[in-house]
Amino acid sequence: MIKVLFDEFHEELSCSQSQGDNTPKEAWTILCDQVVKELFGNDAISFQKELLTRQVLNEYQLLILAAPKSRLSPEEVKAIVSFVKQGKSLLIASDQESLVINKGDSINAVLESFGLRFEELLNYPPEQVLNLLPHYLSSEVSQLKIKEPVYIKTLPNSSYPNVDIIATLPDTGKTLLAALEVPNDNQSGRVVILGNYLIFSNKYIDASNNRKLASNIFNWLAYKNLLDCCDATILSKVVYRQSAEFSIAIANPKSQRLENITCTLESDTNVLIQEPIKKIRFLPGKGKTQLRWTVIPQQLGQQTLRLTIDIPESDNSEINKTSSLFFAPVAQFQCVPDAEFDLVFLNFQGNAQEIVETGVTFEVQAIARWKNHAKAVPIKMQLECPLTHIKVEQISPKRWYLTVLDPGDWLITLYINDINQKITRMVHAYPSAKNQIEKIQRDVVTPLAAEIHYQVSQIRQEFDSEEIRQIPFELLTPEEQVNRLYNYSTKEQLLEVLQAARSENKRFSPLVEKLLQFIAPTYSPIHGCCIPYDPKLAAHLLKEHPFFEQQLAYNFQSIEGDERYGQTWLEGNIAALLLHEKYGHGFFYKHTKVGQQLAILYRHGLLREVDREGLKSPYLQLFLEDEYRSAIETLHHSSIILNEGFATWLELTILRRLKGSVSQTVYRRKDFLFSYDESLTFIQKSSEYFQRFEPFYPSKYQEGYEYLEEIQSIFGKECGSKCVVQAVIKAADVDFGIIENSGRVEFLLSPGKIKEGLLKKDDDNNATSPTERLKSIWQLLRKHVNEIRAEQQRLQCHRHCLHPECPVNLVIKKYLE
Incomplete structure (x- = not known):
């Protein structure tokens, strides 16, 4: 008896029972009640709400992992991989939400053991899949209804290279559905990988051929299929009225031999098929054979082949239920004329060109080169291009005059209607982006x-x-x-x-x-x-x-x-x-001292999260330690308001002093920086520093700017700007012991010591956060403004900066340091 385990311990997006309208879960009750139970019986299904240990898995033959949100432990991953290697079966499914929430860590840890990964689909998510390749899973399945899928990536140098790709996504061609067998002495383990678990939800299971796919998957995972087929091949293009070979492999996965298998190949476009019905007298247990047909297309254009595979009726009920396979299509190809087509651009001297000037007319010609003394066949052609940017005048069925109106790169497409073929050429019109940048x-x-x-x-x-x-x-x-x-x-x-x-x-x-x-x-x-x-x-x-x-x-x-x-x-x-x-x-x-230390971390790949993938020893081991990673992140976050605030202050201050209309930029830039940036809101969610020192604004530019702008205003036109720069230097005048030595980073302070100082409040003189130091300096300068201005006048600071007796430095040293 087949026993099926649905895992529900890891917050799977699918679940065994409907949860109501407000839940994000998608129930699989129809799948369980009307598909799985019909195949394996009412007692076949269990729902597991505990860790997936080897002991738990030993009781089952088939495991379902459907879009888990929480991580699987390393021990669970090992147990699942071992489960498959013992000759049992696994269905593993995901989708966009699960992959983003889980970041693919644990579910991909399972898949990577078999040479695969789930990856986020960056393009607009398709809602239908029509491209299915022949396999037991795709029998009687010609289209699928999907929602927000991910795709399956095959890893290089995998120990399991023979992955069967069964369904691919439209436009991108990336894999949605795949299957593989893991060799075992007795019975191979089987794995089905699906990039969209919603196919089997109550909402989608009866859409398109989703239910049939579900039935096929569970039959295959339970070893109930008597036939397998794969490796269907035919040339993607076949010359008009010339022969081509279509072949497909038929395999017997069982140990008992099969007899009198009938394979019928058909066409929906009058393709001439030599000996369309082929019989396999017997196929030994674990045996495999390759069937071949000769096909000759009789008309141009897209051609579709259908294949039916039948085993005669038998008293064996298992054969009655599972022996027939039907693929429509089993293969597709284009029937093309015996000619090569090309699209060429010519100037009025008749010379070929790819780069044109805007406003200058040139000629486009469609050229057909007939081969092997083939008779020319009348073919309809159509030229398309972006009419808002290119003027087109047709002068014959195969010739056009084009004038590019706007600079840039424009795509010219020649459609050969009879064979649904297109040829594209890019016309490059001056000025190009490179030329614009140089200008x-x-x-x-x-x-x-x-x-x-x-x-x-x-x-x-x-x-x-x-x-x-x-x-x-x-x-x-x-x-x-x-x-x-x-x-x-x-x-x-x-x-x-x-x-x-x-x-x-x-x-x-x-x-x-x-x-x-x-x-x-x-x-x-x-x-x-x-x-x-x-x-x-x-x-x-x-x-x-x-x-x-x-x-x-x-x-x-x-x-x-x-x-x-x-x-x-x-x-x-x-x-x-x-x-x-x-x-x-x-x-x-x-x-600045803090900036120089951050630059050291940046150059060695320790500052940005995106650089961590390339870390090597000794930095890799160092960065795997949470203490160092946390200290570096805290240091980085503690400098954001000072760094961005100073850059914003300098930008807005000097813009006002520039000539002409450029000076007016200050108003729109200020609005953009303060109104459209909300980066601190997102950083704060995971930042220990910003959770302790909550920023005043969502924008990383505004708070630091306002401190510096006020410092400038209280010291006036002559000294204000100089005092701002000195305040920034002193706010960032903290040595965290980060140095370069012989081309390597050294930390002279422990990460705990670095972080401890950064997280102290600004009323503590030992606080080392550049932003908190800026706040303290701002308060000090406001408090002692009269004293400082008197000294500035005496020392004539508006003429010479820095004076050895800089009053700003003296106040900071006296009260802060």
């Missing part, structure tokens, strides 16, 4: 940088240091920025995000949110200022995501085709970023 660097960045450098150098001589002047400020394409700032799987994932963003034509906010989170103007202690520039991508995403207009404009420096984000707007934004990133963050990391 902006030359005409906008260079003159602004000179004016801004002069203005900030009037505040402090450090702004004129070689270290600051050598900080790069580069506009980059988003892909260039990703390649420069990120490594390993983060880089791979972000490049996928960009690819998905460029092709996505539906509203899908999570994709845009992820893009804006990682691809934004950034200061890197290694690479300097990296500014993404792609107004075209911003305009593309804005069509379906108007809510993100401001973020898209500021992150990508403009929105193509929108006059509000023209040259004046761009110049103001570049000026703001020069001040904020190069001189604000650049000064903090180059000329």
Whole structure:
């Protein structure tokens, strides 16, 4: 008797009983009552609400893991893997919600033992699956209804390379359903992996062919199938009226031999099939055979083959129920003419070209090259391109004149209607993004940088240091920025995000949110200022995501085709970023003690979470220790308000002093930084530092800015700016013992000591948090303002800074240090 165990101990999103309308769970009661019990009997099912130990699993033949939210312990993972290796069966399913909540840690620990992983689908989630490959699981299954799936990734160098891919997602072609067998001396273990557990929920099980798939899966996992089939092959393209071979493997998974198997191949488009009915006289136990048919298509276009596999009726009831398999389709192919098609761009001199200038007409020709003396067949062709950007004039059935109206890269597509084939070519129209970036660097960045450098150098001589002047400020394409700032799987994932963003034509906010989170103007202690520039991508995403207009404009420096984000707007934004990133963050990391130590951590991959994947010994072991990881995170969080507040203060202060319309940028930048940023709200949820020192605002820019702005105002026009910079230097004047020695990071203080000082309140003179020190300095300077101003007048601080007897330093030293 087959005994089936449904795990419910790990907060599975599916459950055995309906919970009411307000629960996120999706009941599987129909699956249990009408599918599983009909197959295996009323007593076959158990629901486990305890740990999955080896002892518990020994009583069952089939285990169901359906979208667990809580983690499986390492012991449970080992027990499940051992369960399969003993020749038993596992159905493991997930979806988007489960993968995000669980972060895939434990369920993927099980799958990785078999060379697989669940991965988050970045593209818009499809709702239907039509592409199923021949396998026992897909018999009589031609379409599936799904919701918010994840996909299955095959890992390299797996010990189980023979994974059967059974269903793939539309558009992306990524795997939704797979099966594999784990060899065993007696009986192989079987695993079915499904990227959407909702297929079997009460809401979806009767949609499309979901119920049939469920029945097939449980039959296969229970070894009730008498036949297996796989490896169906045919050329994807077959030449018109020429023969091709279709083959498929038929296997007997049982030890008893099978006899008189009938296999019938059919077509829905009058494909000529030689000997369409084939009989297998007998198939020995554990035997396998390869069937082959010759097919000759009789018309152009898409062709579909169907296959029925029958075993004669028998007194054996098991055979009656499970022997027939039907696949529609079992294979598909395109019937094509014996010709090659091409699309070429010609200038008026008849020379081929790929790069054109806007406003200059060129010719497009569709070319058919017939082979093997084949007779030319009349074929209908159609040319398509973005008509808002390209003017098209057809001059013959195979020739067109095109004029590109706007600079950029535009896709030209030739549709060959009779065979549902298309040929695409990209036309590159000047000015390209690279040329635009080069022009902006030359005409906008260079003159602004000179004016801004002069203005900030009037505040402090450090702004004129070689270290600051050598900080790069580069506009980059988003892909260039990703390649420069990120490594390993983060880089791979972000490049996928960009690819998905460029092709996505539906509203899908999570994709845009992820893009804006990682691809934004950034200061890197290694690479300097990296500014993404792609107004075209911003305009593309804005069509379906108007809510993100401001973020898209500021992150990508403009929105193509929108006059509000023209040259004046761009110049103001570049000026703001020069001040904020190069001189604000650049000064903090180059000329403050805390900033220099954070830069050391950044350079060695210890500061950003996204760099941890590439850590090697000794840093890998160090970072696996929660104490070090927590201390570094606390140090980083303690500096955010000071670092970002100073960069914001410098930006808004100097913008007011610049010439012309650029100075007006200060008002919109201030609104953007304070109103559109809510990063501290999200950081606070998991930050020990911000839970102890609750920020006043959701924006990371506002609180620090207000402290510094008030310091500037109380010391007036002549000394205020100088006092702000000195206050920042003193607030960040804390030595945490983080140094570089022979190319490696050394910690001279224990992580516990570092964290202890950072988490002390600001009324404790031993507090080391840069932000708390800034608050204390702000209070001190307000309290002693008259005393300090008198000394400033005596020392003529407005002329020389720093004076050895700086009154700001003396007050801080006397009352704070």
